[in-house]
Amino acid sequence: MSEPLTQRLRRAGARRLRGWAARRHGVDSLPLTINRRRIYILPTRFGLTLAALLAAMLIAALNYNSNLALAFAFYMVSLALVAMHHCHRNLSGLSVDVNLEADAFAGADAVFHFMLRNASSLERSGLEVSLEEEKPARAAASAPARSDERLALAVPVSRRGVHRWDHVEVRTTHPFGWFRAWTYVHASLTVFAAPRPEGSRPLPAAAGIGHALSGETRGEEEFAGLRAYAPGIALKHMAWKTLARGGEAAVRVYTDLGAQPEWLEWSALEGVETEARLSQLCRWVLTCESRSARPYGLRLPGVEIAPGRGPTHRIRCLRALALHARRGDA
Amino acid sequence: MGACLALALATYVPALPRWLTAVVAASIAMRLFLAARGRTAPNRPVRLGIAAAAIAILFLQLRTFNGLSAGTALLCLVAGLKFLETHARRDLFALALIVYFLCLSALLRSESFWLLMYLIGVAWLTAATLLRVTPSAPRHGWPLDLRYAGRISAQALPVAVVLWLFFPRFDAPLWQLPSDRGSAQSGISDSMNPGDIAELALSDEIAFRVRFDGAAPPAAERYWRGPVLHDTDGRTWRNTGPTPQSAGILTPVGPAYAYTLSLEPHAFNWLFALDWPDHWSMPDARLNSDDTLVADAPVSRPIDLTARSHTHVSTGEALSAMARRRDTRLPSDRNPRAAVFSAELRRSHPDDLGYVQAVLDLFHREAFFYTLSPPPLGDNSVDEFLFDTKRGFCGHYASAFATLMRAAGIPARIVTGYQGGTYNPYAGYWIVRQSNAHAWDEIWIAGRGWLRVDPTAAVAPDRVEAGLDGSPAVERGALGFRAHVPWITDLRLRLDALGQMWRQRVLRFNQLAQFSLIERLGIEEPDAQKIVLVMAAGLVLAFVWLMWQLRREQRAEPKDPAVAAYRRLCRKLAAVGLPRHPHEGPEGYAARVGRARPDLAAVAAALCESYSQLRYAQATPQHAASLQEFIARARGFHPRRKRSGSAEAPGRA
Numbered sequence: 015m016s017e018p019l020t021q022r023l024r025r026a027g028a029r030r031l032r033g034w035a036a037r038r039h040g041v042d043s044l045p046l047t048i049n050r051r052r053i054y055i056l057p058t059r060f061g062l063t064l065a066a067l068l069a070a071m072l073i074a075a076l077n078y079n080s081n082l083a084l085a086f087a088f089y090m091v092s093l094a095l096v097a098m099h100h101c102h103r104n105l106s107g108l109s110v111d112v113n114l115e116a117d118a119f120a121g122a123d124a125v126f127h128f129m130l131r132n133a134s135s136l137e138r139s140g141l142e143v144s145l146e147e148e149k150p151a152r153a154a155a156s157a158p159a160r161s162d163e164r165l166a167l168a169v170p171v172s173r174r175g176v177h178r179w180d181h182v183e184v185r186t187t188h189p190f191g192w193f194r195a196w197t198y199v200h201a202s203l204t205v206f207a208a209p210r211p212e213g214s215r216p217l218p219a220a221a222g223i224g225h226a227l228s229g230e231t232r233g234e235e236e237f238a239g240l241r242a243y244a245p246g247i248a249l250k251h252m253a254w255k256t257l258a259r260g261g262e263a264a265v266r267v268y269t270d271l272g273a274q275p276e277w278l279e280w281s282a283l284e285g286v287e288t289e290a291r292l293s294q295l296c297r298w299v300l301t302c303e304s305r306s307a308r309p310y311g312l313r314l315p316g317v318e319i320a321p322g323r324g325p326t327h328r329i330r331c332l333r334a335l336a337l338h339a340r341r342g343d344a
Numbered sequence: 345m346g347a348c349l350a351l352a353l354a355t356y357v358p359a360l361p362r363w364l365t366a367v368v369a370a371s372i373a374m375r376l377f378l379a380a381r382g383r384t385a386p387n388r389p390v391r392l393g394i395a396a397a398a399i400a401i402l403f404l405q406l407r408t409f410n411g412l413s414a415g416t417a418l419l420c421l422v423a424g425l426k427f428l429e430t431h432a433r434r435d436l437f438a439l440a441l442i443v444y445f446l447c448l449s450a451l452l453r454s455e456s457f458w459l460l461m462y463l464i465g466v467a468w469l470t471a472a473t474l475l476r477v478t479p480s481a482p483r484h485g486w487p488l489d490l491r492y493a494g495r496i497s498a499q500a501l502p503v504a505v506v507l508w509l510f511f512p513r514f515d516a517p518l519w520q521l522p523s524d525r526g527s528a529q530s531g532i533s534d535s536m537n538p539g540d541i542a543e544l545a546l547s548d549e550i551a552f553r554v555r556f557d558g559a560a561p562p563a564a565e566r567y568w569r570g571p572v573l574h575d576t577d578g579r580t581w582r583n584t585g586p587t588p589q590s591a592g593i594l595t596p597v598g599p600a601y602a603y604t605l606s607l608e609p610h611a612f613n614w615l616f617a618l619d620w621p622d623h624w625s626m627p628d629a630r631l632n633s634d635d636t637l638v639a640d641a642p643v644s645r646p647i648d649l650t651a652r653s654h655t656h657v658s659t660g661e662a663l664s665a666m667a668r669r670r671d672t673r674l675p676s677d678r679n680p681r682a683a684v685f686s687a688e689l690r691r692s693h694p695d696d697l698g699y700v701q702a703v704l705d706l707f708h709r710e711a712f713f714y715t716l717s718p719p720p721l722g723d724n725s726v727d728e729f730l731f732d733t734k735r736g737f738c739g740h741y742a743s744a745f746a747t748l749m750r751a752a753g754i755p756a757r758i759v760t761g762y763q764g765g766t767y768n769p770y771a772g773y774w775i776v777r778q779s780n781a782h783a784w785d786e787i788w789i790a791g792r793g794w795l796r797v798d799p800t801a802a803v804a805p806d807r808v809e810a811g812l813d814g815s816p817a818v819e820r821g822a823l824g825f826r827a828h829v830p831w832i833t834d835l836r837l838r839l840d841a842l843g844q845m846w847r848q849r850v851l852r853f854n855q856l857a858q859f860s861l862i863e864r865l866g867i868e869e870p871d872a873q874k875i876v877l878v879m880a881a882g883l884v885l886a887f888v889w890l891m892w893q894l895r896r897e898q899r900a901e902p903k904d905p906a907v908a909a910y911r912r913l914c915r916k917l918a919a920v921g922l923p924r925h926p927h928e929g930p931e932g933y934a935a936r937v938g939r940a941r942p943d944l945a946a947v948a949a950a951l952c953e954s955y956s957q958l959r960y961a962q963a964t965p966q967h968a969a970s971l972q973e974f975i976a977r978a979r980g981f982h983p984r985r986k987r988s989g990s991a992e993a994p995g996r997a
Binding site: 060063064067068071074075076077078079080081082083084085086087088089090091092093095096097099100103107134135136139140187188189190191 | 433437440441444445447448449451452453454455456459460463464467471474475477478492493496497499500501502503504507508511513514850851852853854890891894897898
């Protein structure tokens with residue numbers, strides 16, 4: 015019972031501190047070099063237990079006037095104080111940079127690539143970056159002296175849409191885990207979570223259907239996907255494997271290379287539930303990008319992306335799908 | 345971490361039941377074995393079962409969990425079992441805390457310098473282990489981690505020293521140390537069997553140290569008085585309380601000796617002052633009616649006693665009838681031969697002193713031997729000793745003598761304590777060891793009071809004059825191993841002198857010592873407040889030093905010899921008026937030098953070229969060789985200041 019309470023108190027405290035720090039420092043421009051004024055440091059639970067132990071031993075040693083136990087206890091106290099400075103120094107002067115936008119599919123991980131630049135002549139070990147989530151996403155690394163360390167932070171995103179964080183926490187418990195020094199990097203991190211690519215509908219290729227019916231030659235053609243079998247289609251186009259796996263009867267569809275641009279239409283999926291519709295569109299975008307040389311465009315309600323190809327175009331399409339208003343979202 | 349735990353636990357092994365050590369060792373070994381096999385800890389019921397069984401056995405054996413030794417045993421057991429279930433970082437942290445606790449509580453009871461060093465070593469190892477469990481700690485390997493932990497430890501030293509020196513101490517404890525009855529402590533006890541002191545004589549443990557202010561009394565007069573034994577069953581002599589009469593007034597006869605006695609803890613409250621004390625510094629010590637100096641409580645911690653004694657006193661006043669009865673009482677059914685012998689001897693020596701001399705002559709004349717390994721004796725031990733075996737240690741002689749005295753109606757009592765001591769010339773004090781334990785007699789002679797008679801001296805006078813080691817009359821039975829090698833003795837004395845310094849300066853460091861330390865710093869009328877102020881100032885200094893250290897580490901230049909050589913090269917060029925600009929790389933610099941001083945162009949270009957090769961190119965197998973060459977050439981480069989108008993010889997390269 016007390017566990018959730020302490021957790022809640024911790025979170026509330028961290029939130030207040032963060033708010034205060036945000037007002038104090040404003041939005042940070044990256045790369046950010048962490049100066050000593052923005053590093054906070056507190057003992058960890060391990061450190062607190064050690065402190066309690068040392069306090070008890072100190073009193074016992076003072077009481078019995080045991081100079082050796084006193085010497086050891088003071089040595090440990092002093093070690094802890096020095097460890098605190100080492101912990102603080104481990105962050106001080108570290109430079110942090112990160113890509114502010116990341117793309118992902120819902121249900122998978124978005125990855126932020128951090129660049130930790132250690133210009134000092136000392137190694138910094140045990141650096142952690144974390145984003146506060148229900149389950150905090152964490153990644154840890156060590157930066158050798160005078161080097162840049164890349165650190166990938168994988169953030170699981172469950173829902174389609176845009177996810178934003180207004181801060182990243184960089185922290186360390188080095189050297190002994192007795193203290194935790196941390197700082198907030200106030201920067202807006204965004205994940206565009208495209209819908210999970212799902213759906214088995216074939217591309218709505220206008221040219222594709224006729225082709226499958228009459229297509230005899232394959233020289234200039236490319237496999238474009240599957241569509242539902244309809245009576246009258248030649249059996250040699252049957253996708254037997256799909257059928258054998260217990261799927262619906264389907265036929266392979268081929269498209270011409272260099273044919274007309276393909277339009278991936280919201281309206282082509284009339285009657286399908288919104289998220290499933292977006293998932294199908296997402297699958298189509300991926301199919302078009304990987305399997306076809308044809309340019310493709312995307313039409314969503316209120317959005318039209320002119321046909322194109324390539325990674326940038328793909329990202330544009332996926333972000334359009336991610337940005338599509340959720341039902342119920344304002 | 346297992347190693348740290350084992351090392352910390354090792355300090356407790358002597359205090360633990362043997363089976364417990366085995367259980368703890370087994371659980372550590374089992375965990376390591378499982379880990380080596382890549383398996384995790386045994387499951388919960390097994391662990392709980394082991395724990396419950398071990399704790400139950402422990403309780404059955406000790407009957408309590410209260411008290412220091414039981415608590416220690418329980419803690420060690422828990423530590424061992426905790427290690428058995430270690431798997432996550434949290435468990436390692438818990439183990440680290442246990443290790444620290446074990447270290448600290450081991451030190452609470454100890455006074456050993458080596459134990460402190462050993463435990464600091466354990467703490468260091470633990471710190472290095474903690475470094476390794478930091479999330480994503482780089483895999484450095486032990487040497488680097490140990491070095492880093494060592495550096496942090498070294499940086500912690502100044503603060504620790506300041507705290508230790510100036511942290512205010514209590515002058516009286518807040519609560520009393522729970523004393524551990526039953527734990528065996530060697531030393532003189534309150535009863536004496538024939539073989540007891542021989543056992544003590546085998547012990548090299550130190551009973552106390554004494555420093556005399558001025559001259560020390562001669563060896564034959566250094567009797568350190570312990571308990572006085574009045575009652576005997578014919579074999580065992582017991583201290584059943586001092587003489588039931590008020591302490592007599594001692595009239596000093598001989599010179600006075602002032603001394604400081606540093607007594608090691610033992611199980612009783614005797615202070616072993618030199619015979620016979622008349623002044624002492626301890627407020628809670630008193631002279632009982634046996635003239636033995638006793639403290640109010642057992643000497644459970646080392647104490648320093650300043651006292652003054654006279655080796656010759658006169659106790660001349662009457663002995664109460666009760667005391668006389670007590671000190672002439674003998675069991676009627678024991679030692680019949682001694683009684684008959686005494687009666688015969690008494691007939692020819694009606695004078696008390698004559699009788700005493702006759703008995704001493706007997707010891708001297710007949711074939712009595714002084715030995716540490718006498719034959720075992722039965723119930724009539726005095727008879728057997730006097731008439732059969734004739735071999736014994738001081739205890740045998742003292743009890744035989746007292747028996748013969750009492751049989752003749754002369755009040756006699758046995759005094760136990762120490763005799764002699766070894767002088768340590770390196771520190772100027774005397775060491776009295778358990779092997780100096782001794783027993784002698786005191787007899788009451790009307791008109792003269794109690795007189796000390798040492799029958800052992802009649803048999804082996806060297807034992808009293810030169811001590812056990814120097815006595816040729818001592819049969820080297822059990823003590824045969826005690827080789828008399830001068831340099832070993834010498835070394836032991838030197839070590840003991842160091843140890844005594846450690847005790848005086850470190851272990852006995854207290855509020856008074858703090859005050860005198862502060863006075864030496866030039867602060868007058870020290871009190872607790874001033875100590876706190878000095879501590880604060882000291883801490884500020886220590887932290888300034890620490891900050892400076894941390895800064896210095898951070899700014900420390902990489903120790904690349906090529907860089908150092910290049911720096912020197914640049915300094916030489918700066919000296920001839922061509923300093924390197926901060927933005928210039930080696931090539932640009934060489935080019936500028938070449939333009940300004942065509943005579944240096946070739947050499948500078950070559951040097952800068954090889955420098956950039958060394959620093960920035962891929963490492964080649966010849967790297968080390970070319971580095972050496974570069975350093976040598978840079979060292980041999982001596983540009984001279986250009987004289988106006990004249991062409992200058994190029995620098996040698």
